[in-house]
Amino acid sequence: MAQISKDTKIGELLNIFPESAPILMEIGMHCLGCPASQMETLEEAAMVHGIDCTLLVEKINAAMTASGK
Numbered sequence: 001m002a003q004i005s006k007d008t009k010i011g012e013l014l015n016i017f018p019e020s021a022p023i024l025m026e027i028g029m030h031c032l033g034c035p036a037s038q039m040e041t042l043e044e045a046a047m048v049h050g051i052d053c054t055l056l057v058e059k060i061n062a063a064m065t066a067s068g069k
Contacts, residue, residue, distance in 0.1 A: 011038030
């Protein structure tokens with residue numbers, strides 16, 4: 001089972017676990033398809049959106065685990 005980290009790029013995450021899109025949109029990342037966001041890490045995205053990166057990573061990993069991925 002894949003685990004993501006704060007260093008995982010948004011584009012890579014969406015390839016591994018497309019179901020993470022609603023989680024990212026929930027924090028305000030509404031331009032998931034734009035080239036800049038694809039190369040941004042989860043840590044960078046969390047910083048820009050003023051949220052705790054550790055909590056974001058935990059939430060995404062929990063969703064991945066729950067989905068069986």
